[in-house]
Amino acid sequence: MTIDGSVSPSGAVAPARSPAPTSTSSRATRILGTVALVGTAALVVFGLWITPPDAQLGETIRILYMHVPTVSAAYVAFIITAVASVAYLWKRTEFWDLLAASSAEIGVLFFALTIFNGMLWGRITWGVFWRWEPRLTTTTVLFLTYLGYLAVRRVPTSTRTRGTVSAVIGILAVVNIPITHKAVDWWRGLHQEKTIFGTVDPEMQGTQLFTAYLGLTVFLVLFAWLLIHRFRLAWLTERAEEQGLDAAIAERRAEGSLS
């Protein structure tokens, strides 16, 4: 993953005088972005118009075409964060630290979306925005766990301390995902009610099933696109901080006079 071929993010130390790239996009991200955009448009058309309403869920099934993908992408994000955290403690390179942080940030965003569209679903199905439905409750607890992770990253400290501390939290948090799942499931076990996932998968057929998988694919592509950009942005932020504000301004001026 190189930025304009000039800087190698996988190296621990960047060359001091390498020209900073001016954008986080590359050919690969433009292709990914286009696919995500077209896919989203297709998902909207399929999800809102082409698919029929569900026999049991009615029109609310359309929320699931977004709900399932957002929550899946978030879990993928947190697994990437955990793997990158382990790799950071092992290799101690900036690449893994920034990858973990970038992935967690997007995961939190997708979790927020999941909670939001879950609440919309709840408003229609239960008549209230919130019930202690296991999936929604678990998601909210984990959302707060990862907000803590992001808060830690904002505490001013040395890069190495920040990397170590957040890697540890990234690992502890991911281990808590199955435990929290199990605990909340059990906790709500006595109060069986219509859940946002429970009634879906086996019943889906034809265009519904296609749309569900389309949604999953589109959101994973979107996630990958966001992750690459967010990572590159984090990488550039580190470089900018290294060079100091003055140097950065001087460079921007120089670029301005060239073009």
Add this chain to the structure above:
Amino acid sequence: MIRDAALVASKDLRLEWRGRVGLGQVLPFALLCVLLFAFALDPDRGVLQRATSGLFWMIVLFAAVLVVQRSFSVEGEDGVLDALRLSGLAPASVYLGKVAAIVVQLLALEALLLVAVAVLYDTTLRGWGLLLGTVLLATLGIAGAGATYGVVGLRLQGAETLLPLLLLPLLAPVLIGATRAGDVALGRSAGPGWPWAAMLGIFAVVYVSLGAILFRPLMEDL
């Protein structure tokens, strides 16, 4: 390793005993919480009785945050942590010692709190086997996760406010499990209580093991 851990734990406990912070500040705070919950939830409507287990564990969690904070703030003073690193003790031993000291303090606090809750919330304590098992396993889990996050808080100077945000969501399964097991022990709800205690045991084993492993990088990078 066990001996080193015992050394660290006894150092912590001696410090606590002499400083009386736990006794003078954390315990009164816990008792205050018992009162505040009574103010918030009308004692005449039986809510306190029904929710005894949950309220008890909420107070324990709040107190645990204070105990953990205290346990590591003493290490931040006068370069004690540097001295610990130079002492040649294995990080895992230091961690286990810390956990042990926190467990002892929390158990003492829980014993007194249990009496307070029994008296003030008019709760008859029973199901002692399950109750004790729950208290031990939940406390071990809380201390295991707490000690790891305690050193995180220590590493990030000026970020003490972060500890509750980091620790409490992680301990949500402990609160659920301990409350449910407590409910069963006290006869507030039917059903087997031991599966909940088993979950608390798994949590404790997972987080104490992870803490023992992850303490090394946390200590080395100061």
